[in-house]
Amino acid sequence: MANFLIKRFLQAIFVLLAVTLIVAFAIRLTGDPALMLTQGAGSVTEADLMMIREALGINKPFFIQYYEFLKGLFVFDFGRSFMGGTPVADLISKSLPATLMLAASVMFVSIVISIPLGIKAAVSKGKWGDQTIRILSLIGLSFPNFWLALMLVLVFSIGLQWLPPSGMDGFTSFLMPAFTMAIILTATNVRLVRSSMLETLQAQYIMVARAKGLSENTVLYKHALRNCAIPLITYFGLQFGGLLGGIVVIERVFNWPGLGTLAFDAVSGRDYPVLQAVITILSMLIVGVNLLVDIAYGLIDPRIRTE
Amino acid sequence: MNKKNTFKTALKTFAVTSSLAMASFSFASTLTVSSPQDPGSWDPIDTFLVNWAAVATNMYDGLTYRGPDLKLQPGLATSWEPLDEGKRIRFTLREGVTFHNGEAFNSASVKFTFDRLMGDEGRKGPQRSNYSAIDTVEIIDDYTIDFHLKAADPVLLTKLAGYGAMIVPPKYIQENGEDFFNTHPMGTGPFKFSSYEPKVGIKLEAFGNHWGGAPKLTNLNYRFISEPSTAVAELQSGRVDLVIPPTIPIGMITTIEKDPNLTIATTISPTVYALRFNTRDGITKDERVRKALIYGVDRQAIIDSILGGQAAPIASFQSAISFGEDPTMKPLPYDPSKAMQLLKAAGIQPGTKLQIDIRGNNATFNEVSQAVASYLQVIGLNATIKPYETNVLLNDIIPAGKTGEMFQQSWGGWTLDYDNTAYFMYHTGEKWNPYDSDPELDALLESQRAITDRDKREEILKSIANYTSNRALEMPLYNLNAIFGVSKRVKNFTPVPDSRLRLTDVTVE
Numbered sequence: 001m002a003n004f005l006i007k008r009f010l011q012a013i014f015v016l017l018a019v020t021l022i023v024a025f026a027i028r029l030t031g032d033p034a035l036m037l038t039q040g041a042g043s044v045t046e047a048d049l050m051m052i053r054e055a056l057g058i059n060k061p062f063f064i065q066y067y068e069f070l071k072g073l074f075v076f077d078f079g080r081s082f083m084g085g086t087p088v089a090d091l092i093s094k095s096l097p098a099t100l101m102l103a104a105s106v107m108f109v110s111i112v113i114s115i116p117l118g119i120k121a122a123v124s125k126g127k128w129g130d131q132t133i134r135i136l137s138l139i140g141l142s143f144p145n146f147w148l149a150l151m152l153v154l155v156f157s158i159g160l161q162w163l164p165p166s167g168m169d170g171f172t173s174f175l176m177p178a179f180t181m182a183i184i185l186t187a188t189n190v191r192l193v194r195s196s197m198l199e200t201l202q203a204q205y206i207m208v209a210r211a212k213g214l215s216e217n218t219v220l221y222k223h224a225l226r227n228c229a230i231p232l233i234t235y236f237g238l239q240f241g242g243l244l245g246g247i248v249v250i251e252r253v254f255n256w257p258g259l260g261t262l263a264f265d266a267v268s269g270r271d272y273p274v275l276q277a278v279i280t281i282l283s284m285l286i287v288g289v290n291l292l293v294d295i296a297y298g299l300i301d302p303r304i305r306t307e
Numbered sequence: 308m309n310k311k312n313t314f315k316t317a318l319k320t321f322a323v324t325s326s327l328a329m330a331s332f333s334f335a336s337t338l339t340v341s342s343p344q345d346p347g348s349w350d351p352i353d354t355f356l357v358n359w360a361a362v363a364t365n366m367y368d369g370l371t372y373r374g375p376d377l378k379l380q381p382g383l384a385t386s387w388e389p390l391d392e393g394k395r396i397r398f399t400l401r402e403g404v405t406f407h408n409g410e411a412f413n414s415a416s417v418k419f420t421f422d423r424l425m426g427d428e429g430r431k432g433p434q435r436s437n438y439s440a441i442d443t444v445e446i447i448d449d450y451t452i453d454f455h456l457k458a459a460d461p462v463l464l465t466k467l468a469g470y471g472a473m474i475v476p477p478k479y480i481q482e483n484g485e486d487f488f489n490t491h492p493m494g495t496g497p498f499k500f501s502s503y504e505p506k507v508g509i510k511l512e513a514f515g516n517h518w519g520g521a522p523k524l525t526n527l528n529y530r531f532i533s534e535p536s537t538a539v540a541e542l543q544s545g546r547v548d549l550v551i552p553p554t555i556p557i558g559m560i561t562t563i564e565k566d567p568n569l570t571i572a573t574t575i576s577p578t579v580y581a582l583r584f585n586t587r588d589g590i591t592k593d594e595r596v597r598k599a600l601i602y603g604v605d606r607q608a609i610i611d612s613i614l615g616g617q618a619a620p621i622a623s624f625q626s627a628i629s630f631g632e633d634p635t636m637k638p639l640p641y642d643p644s645k646a647m648q649l650l651k652a653a654g655i656q657p658g659t660k661l662q663i664d665i666r667g668n669n670a671t672f673n674e675v676s677q678a679v680a681s682y683l684q685v686i687g688l689n690a691t692i693k694p695y696e697t698n699v700l701l702n703d704i705i706p707a708g709k710t711g712e713m714f715q716q717s718w719g720g721w722t723l724d725y726d727n728t729a730y731f732m733y734h735t736g737e738k739w740n741p742y743d744s745d746p747e748l749d750a751l752l753e754s755q756r757a758i759t760d761r762d763k764r765e766e767i768l769k770s771i772a773n774y775t776s777n778r779a780l781e782m783p784l785y786n787l788n789a790i791f792g793v794s795k796r797v798k799n800f801t802p803v804p805d806s807r808l809r810l811t812d813v814t815v816e
Contacts, residue, residue: 035702038355038433048436055431084347084354085489091505150536158543165540166532167507255532257506264533265345265506270698 008294012287019283020073024066024276033058033082033270056082058272069276078277083269088277091262096281098168099251099258103243105178110185111236117186118193119220122201133190140187145246149180149253166255177254181246185239192235196228203227229300237293241286336815337526338797341538341550345506345531349492350485351473352424352432357719357806360469361551362529364807365511367473367494370398370417371464375803377628377723379464383412383474383495393459393759400450404518406476407499414446419477421454428485434471438463461759465722469807497522497811506531522811523799535559542569542792548815550792552576552806557615557671563792573617574802576789577626577723580672582663582679582713583732583781587742590661591712595653597779600713601639603646603686604679610785613674618785623772624718624728626786628804631725631768636776638783646686657687662711664704667694672715675784708741713782721805725768726755733775748774 034052053059057068057079072078078088121133156176157165164173200206201224209219244259251260259278266274346359351367372382384398404412421444429435440460445453456463466472473494480488492500497519498511508530515521530547532538538554541547543566555563555571563569584591584600591597610618619627622636661683665676673694680690693711695704704710716739720727731737734752735744751774755767776783791802796816 031698031702035706036698038436045436048433051430052433081347084350085486086347086505094505153537153540157540161544164546165544166537167530167541167546252534253537255530255534255537257504261506268698 004298005295008291012291015287016280016283020069020276020280021066023279024069025062027272027275028058028062031270033272036270037082069273073280078280079273081266081274082271083265083274088273091274092259092277092281095258095262098256099244099247099260100285102174102177102181102251102256102258103240103247105174106181106185106243107236107240109178109182110189113182114186114189114193115225118190119197119225121190121194122197123220125198130194133194137187137190140183143184145180145184146249146253148183149176149250152176152180153253166253168257173254177250177256181243181250185243188239189236193228193232196231197224200224200228226300230297233293233296233300237289240289244282244285335525336523337528338524338549338810338813338815339528339530339547340810341532341541341547341554342529343531343533343538343551343554347505348489349500349503349509350432350489351475352429352434352471353489355433355470357721360721361806361808362509362511363473363492363494364469364496364809365498365527365811366492366496366500367475368404368496369468369472369474370400371468373465373468373807374809375801377804379468382468383417387464389759390453393461394456396454396456396463397447398452398454400452401518402450404495405516406479406495407493407514408476408479410476410478412474412495413449414452415449416474416477417452418444418446419480420472420474423475423480424471429471432471437466437471459757459759461756461761461764462722462724462726465724469721497809498527501526519811523814524810527810539563539792542794545794548794548797549800551808552789552791553578555790555792557613557617557790559792560615560617560790568795570793570795572791572793572800572802573788574804575619575626575628576787576804577628577719577721578717578789579621579624579626579719579728579786580675580715580717580784581621581624581781582676582784583716584779585708585710585712585714585742586780587708589712590653590655590659593653594779595649596655597782598639599646599649599653599655599686600683600688601779601782602642602649603688604682604782605641606638606784607641609675609678613671613678614785614787617788617790619788621783621786623776624716624732624781624783625720625725625772626723629720629723629725629728631729631765631772633769633772636772643682643686650686650688655688658689659687661688661690661713663690663692664700664710664714665692665694666697666700666715668697672717676715679782706738706741710741716781719805721807723805725772726752729768729771729775730756733771733780743780745778748778 033056034049037052038048050059057065069079076089078092080087081091117133121130124130153165153176156163163176167173206219206224209223247258248260248263250256251258252264255261259282262274263278265271266278342358342361344356344358346354346356348354349363349366351363368383370382370384372380374380383401383404385401387396387398389396400412400414400417406412421441423429424435424438425441440456440458440463442455442457445455447453476493479493483491490503495517497514497517499514501510501512503509508528511527513522513525532541535554535556538547538550539559539562542550542563545568560571563571584597586592591600606620610616610620620638622638623632625632663676663680665672676692680692683690700714705714718728730752731739733740733743733745733748735749748771751767751771755764758764758767789802789804789806793800798814798816799812
């Protein structure tokens with residue numbers, strides 16, 4: 001297990017290094033932040049621009065800038081935002097929890113709903129329960145999330161005035177963004193749980209379990225679910241990455257002060273340090289979750305540990 | 308005192324205190340404003356965003372002040388006098404003014420402000436170039452100060468009413484440091500800073516000791532909401548009282564007007580839109596072609612249909628509130644047959660291709676450019692529209708002269724002085740003028756900069772407007788209104804053209 005963990009950990013570090021290097025390089029191709037900052041100014045001389053570039057530290061060679069970025073990374077110092085000079089770490093420390101809270105609640109809601117529904121559909125394959133669940137999940141899949149978001153706002157904020165249309169203050173502001181994303185995720189997950197469960201239920205050991213006279217719940221939740229968990233965990237892990245990406249849109253519609261909002265402003269302002277930090281954090285999260293998934297494999301299926 | 312009396316007294320006391328409490332409750336009023344962007348820093352020298360000014364105009368004062376009627380008035384300076392043929396300006400400062408922490412305002416604060424702007428701290432920001440006419444600031448006594456200029460700058464007094472010239476507290480900044488000041492701003496304005504949450508909002512509260520009198524509101528909250536539909540939803544649900552430009556797109560005006568609790572307030576704005584021409588190469592090198600293109604597009608129809616009447620036609624690249632606008636100038640009329648004649652005279656074949664570069668993020672302008680393209684189709688030209696990411700178009704494509712035959716340019720110019728537009732658009736070598744070089748125009752542009760006589764300057768500016776229009780350097784499209792979404796709870800609200808809303812007289816029911 002230790003060897004397995006060390007190997008996976010080293011791989012993760014390599015991925016992070018590659019991502020940060022590519023991102024740092026690619027961002028610098030998007031244009032000059034000094035021009036961006038002085039956009040509203042009339043006459044700006046090349047000397048003015050040079051002074052701004054010097055103040056921002058972007059006149060140094062690329063690899064020096066990258067080295068400084070890496071050095072800062074170890075002490076969680078991402079430099080200062082080009083727009084206003086706020087330390088990027090401050091911005092991240094406010095927006096990261098906002099995004100994680102949203103993503104985690106979406107994941108939680110979606111898993112809690114999709115596992116029993118998926119199992120129910122699998123058990124009653126072909127009957128009306130299965131059909132209903134499948135039709136519902138198809139409807140859920142067909143909504144574009146931004147459209148769904150706007151409809152929810154129309155009904156619950158403007159019409160009924162029950163929920164705040166945007167912002168993050170209190171539990172009520174969680175409901176609409178979490179629900180919007182959870183609907184689509186749940187719709188996918190239900191189908192996945194169903195098909196994975198169907199496959200498992202045909203295995204011989206399930207028949208044996210049933211023949212032994214175990215209760216249906218024990219068969220389903222103890223024997224079957226544990227065995228179909230591996231593909232599900234892999235999928236949920238990958239999904240988390242996609243979820244973080246998709247959250248950018250939802251954050252914008254609901255004006256959620258998370259990483260997505262931060263990234264959006266950074267892109268439009270050519271704010272290198274902020275964008276670099278947001279992408280690094282996001283990739284750390286995705287790589288981290290995948291690492292956890294691998295560890296979870298080992299815990300669930302002892303055969304993987306020894307491989 | 309017997310029991311009955313005690314009870315009566317208690318009842319009275321209760322009545323009085325509760326009515327007092329009620330009274331103070333009804334006085335406490337908060338206005339919540341939706342602003343499209345967080346500027347990141349509240350230091351006057353760090354930014355150029357209108358969204359900074361919309362908030363900061365309530366926190367800071369300048370030596371001069373430009374009110375909602377756009378006329379220049381005394382601010383922290385009660386009077387000023389040009390000396391040495393405009394090369395020196397003497398300001399008499401207002402006495403008894405304090406910053407929000409009680410620090411006194413005097414000549415030393417003015418000198419500190421401008422030394423900081425023109426010095427190391429100012430070098431890092433975009434504001435410095437705006438005030439490059441200032442050479443040194445000399446203290447005469449506690450309330451008299453002289454600005455020594457490198458050259459006369461007729462627009463300087465207007466510039467002192469905004470942005471980088473806002474007066475900042477020396478002791479406060481020296482004691483707390485520049486970083487702290489960015490996120491804990493302080494000035495002498497009618498509202499003082501209360502709290503700031505990056506990307507979320509900033510809260511201000513009334514400053515009772517303001518020299519102009521205390522504001523009628525007790526609190527002023529700004530929330531940063533960039534998505535127009537989100538801002539309108541917040542307005543409709545009553546959690547926001549005011550949405551400031553440029554958030555509300557034309558298409559959402561009817562949604563707001565239909566809501567019984569809301570209203571739309573509009574006013575003329577400094578923002579003008581044009582499609583400028585590549586005058587160096589291609590078919591638009593020919594003046595006749597440029598004129599043909601202008602004759603060929605019905606701008607009034609575009610204003611009436613696509614813009615819902617929320618704009619005015621323009622004859623030059625400036626708004627009606629710009630100093631230097633010539634009201635006698637009329638836009639070229641829509642005349643497709645004249646357009647075709649001119650094209651024929653210039654030897655342009657029907658079906659000739661033409662490219663229009665636009666900013667991709669503005670849905671309304673997208674429609675406008677499509678309308679322009681179909682008008683051009685009518686006169687026999689085949690126009691394609693190329694949308695760019697705004698910053699790419701503004702920073703990489705236009706300054707490098709890599710546009711198509713026509714490209715979108717929208718321009719405000721917060722000084723409301725045509726020099727602020729014309730010089731940057733037409734002078735040889737300027738960033739926004741990658742194609743044209745006209746020595747006669749250059750001379751005109753330079754000549755007005757040295758003149759402090761208002762009338763003389765205005766004449767030259769008008770002649771520049773006529774000159775550029777005769778050469779057809781752009782297709783002037785329209786002057787768009789500033790559109791505010793307002794809750795009917797808000798009283799005494801006057802929309803201002805430049806978004807610099809000082810909300811001192813506003814009340815909320």
